Amino acid sequence: MGKILMGPTTLICPMPVLLVGANVDGKPNFMAVAWGGIANGEPPMISVAIRYSRYTHRGIGQNLTFSVNVPSVDLVREADYCGITSGSKVNKVEVCHFNVFYGKLDNAPLIEQCPVNLECKVMHILDLASHSLIVGRIEETHISESCLTDGKPDIDKIKPFAYIGTPVPDHRYQSLGEVIAKAFSIGQELNVRE
């Protein structure tokens, strides 16, 4: 199988679509972030990479708190809007009709319409080159009652979507597809070879 070199790229896939929230000058704002992931298990922490110039970056610096909201497929328009506009120019909460609420942290704004909401307290800000990698401890998780089955989060009700950053066919959003295997299970089939 031949390989082609492409130089340094950010080519991993899939990536999540997360709406990161912060109060900026006292008002809630949200931006779309695909560059984020869980950073620690016990206690749960998350990291998000945010360009210095972003309006949300300012708000996180002001309060040292932020939120991470997972949108479902029916919010793809709003999520994309939060990625292509700046809170310095538009009121995204108003344009997107987000119902904003707060949890145990005073200034980490949460979006009611998103099925999953995490409240985060900043633990580290790692200043890289173009972006800050902001690590937050997850203080609380809110989940929409309608996305639970037997009291537990149900992925088929949350209906998240992924951001695809490859140039072909296009930068796009995709829902989840076929279930291909049970995790921590299918790999056992290879154990016979040990």
Place this chain on the structure above:
Amino acid sequence: MGKILMGPTTLICPMPVLLVGANVDGKPNFMAVAWGGIANGEPPMISVAIRYSRYTHRGIGQNLTFSVNVPSVDLVREADYCGITSGSKVNKVEVCHFNVFYGKLDNAPLIEQCPVNLECKVMHILDLASHSLIVGRIEETHISESCLTDGKPDIDKIKPFAYIGTPVPDHRYQSLGEVIAKAFSIGQELNVRE
């Protein structure tokens, strides 16, 4: 819409499935990592969260290099195997029949069968609580020739899959599904409201 509190959790979705490679005591080993994401844009950097006790953690510490390999759906069995076994006990390269090669870094092992391979040089190791958040600068990208269209990476040929960490219906792997929208585009429909 009612919300339920679940305490601190790592509930984001979807997550990527990445095979992180390192030479440990001079031999290539790979582990499955869902807790990773892009950390910086210019230059490209990536972060992966790895538990201290993991065999791969030792190898990354030894060489200060690692690789990130994106498996396609046909490697789901091997990827899961790399997540449920330890290189201290089994030779994963042998069991999984991985063809290992090296690029510009001497000791960041790459998997030929994975369509995308990133070579990374460690820039920061952020010691959190249970995990280290390891930030690497992406030095080179290798992509399988068969996954290109007009010389560019084509997601429909790469065929990556996601890890779903919600307990219901089950922890599982899912392929990508329906294309729901073009990124940096559909959000413009809301601009009429500005």
